[in-house]
Amino acid sequence: MTPEPYDTTPEPYDMAPEPYDRAAVRRPASIKDVAAAAGVSATTVSHVLSGNRPVNEHTAARVRSVVNRLGYVPASLARSLQAGATSVIGLLIPDISNTFFAELAKGAEDAAHDLGYGLILCNTEFDADREDRYLGMIRSRFIDGMVYASGSAPSRRRLEALMGKFPIALADEEVEGLEGALIATADHEAGGRLVGEHLRALGHRRALMLTGPRALKSSNARANGFVRAFRGEVVERVGDFKETSGHGLVTDLLQDGGLPGGCTAVFAANDLMAFGALTALRQAGLSVPEDISVVGFDDIRAASLAHPPLTTVHQPAYDVGRTATAQLLQYVTRGEVPPASRHTLPVELKVRGSTAPAAR
Template identity: 60%
Template sequence: MGSSCATRSSTPTARTAIWNCCAAGSSTAWCTPRDRRPPRAGWRRCSGGSPSPWPDEVVPGLLEQTILVTADHRAGGRLIGQHLRELGHRRVLAISGPTDLVSSLERIAGFREAFGDAGVTEVEGAFVERSGYHLVAAALEDGGPRRFTAVFAANDLMALGAIAALEDAGLRVPDDVSVAGFDDIMIASRVHPRLTTVHQPAYDVGRTAGAQLLSYVHRDEVPPASRHILPVRLKVRASTAPVRPPR
């Protein structure tokens, strides 16, 4: 029977513990979406040639050795793109997450599939609130609402930062600029205005990944590599509205 190691932290110490755990002979490393990727050699060492469950993030170069459990990020991006399009928006500031994360790329790609490329200004963010704030503040200095009537931030924290930057500039959300996020974190329905976002099934992702992990640990045979793509839902709240004529 194999052993396993797990963490919920993204600190360098926790990540080092994972790789050391793998190097010491642990058969499975279970890393949450917050954990950033080590060098490619580190992935190979952790894999050990057997499928391992990785919740919510594609492992580069290891799809054939990975039990992937993830939300449908591309479909979520399409939901936001369609929603903003239907509201009449034609100029959007799209804030991606780090471009080395497949989930971030998928969210923006899905958004462009539904909204189109015309009228989209894309900038790279860092999945933290201050990133959304600074990027929107910079965009406002470079033309602001004349360049965009909506902001799509590829996670809720950046969306909250975007709202703060817009309000600090004297703009109203959603009267002047609509804002949409992704993830549906707990605070998304409690802020003002309540955030329009994509709900991803974090509990189900964890439960499915955990079931795969236990199956791997307790069975004599190693399960084959597989992909489990879980559906997402659009949560329309108060931060998005139809485009209004300029004041």
């Protein structure tokens, strides 16, 4: 029986809309005030409100009336202290303004809300100090658990030390060597495979692949899946998931005498880099998809709005967040590790206007 994290009794509507009066903030009523005013003990008030033990209906009615009159709302802090849990968890991500993480956050928030949990947003901006600071919240037991969706390498060891002692679930990015952990991630490898098959079916035999940072398992999985399924010649260039990176890599290649080996397609490991590539190609007078096909990864909102609409792999960001959080909470509330402790969520290829049969 987890405690309700906060009271939901509606504020009486007919209350005088007092002017904004900072000075007159009086100490909010405590359970003792209610007890005194109702002529009962604090215990009884608690029982009336929680229904934890039966109370005489007459007494209960009196107590409830006093509760309303005084506008009493139980202090959730004291409740949590007593209960040993706060009904709040954290969500640690690098950048909430990135639509992928925003979607993930939405899923996490939904899952948390479903079980009456609050969600603290831990936005790290890829800053290790900031991340440590937030991880401190779990050690001080202010949050009951953490959904971790960051990939900053320096915090890896710190994370390991925590995972044995506190409930932590990984989302989106795996951490090597943590076998027993709770993990929810998209099927990056399958995504790469789908792209490889798609381009191959269109007759492409040579492709340029713009990868993400080597340190990220997810990025590597995309590349591996692609290379394996494409069964053609693949030239790799390492980018950083930013638009400028895609633009720069392609521009450089074009200036060095065209895409290497007569590539007819470009697969970028995320949509942003794909957009950069798109712009670079257009600037060089090439048209997409007639001359070159371009594929992205993520399916961010702009992908379908762009011109041409971008063929890309849809990632279930919402589901990743939701699943990881649900797993974490199952662990936290029931105290048991959920049966399937690793979830790999399906991705989907969205074929749009940026891919076409290979030019001959």
